Amino acid sequence: MITDQARLADLLGRIRRFVAEVAIPNEEEVERQDRVGEPIIAELRRLGSFGWSI
Incomplete structure (x- = not known):
C-alpha cells in the first residue's frame, strides 16, 4: 500500500494518462478482437x- x-x-496520474491515451482510444478495437493487444499489454x-x- 502506498502511504x-x-x-x-x-x-494515479500515470493510470489516468494510460486510460485517456491508451485504454479509451483502443476500447472498440479490444471489443472487436475480444482480446487486449500486445501493445496495450506492453x-x-x-x-x-x-x-x-489487490
Whole structure:
C-alpha cells in the first residue's frame, strides 16, 4: 500500500494518462478482437501494473 501522498499522486496520474491515451482510444478495437493487444499489454507492463496485488 502506498502511504506517501506524492507517490500515490504520481501513480494515479500515470493510470489516468494510460486510460485517456491508451485504454479509451483502443476500447472498440479490444471489443472487436475480444482480446487486449500486445501493445496495450506492453504499456501496462512498462507501467509496472503486473506487479500489483489487490
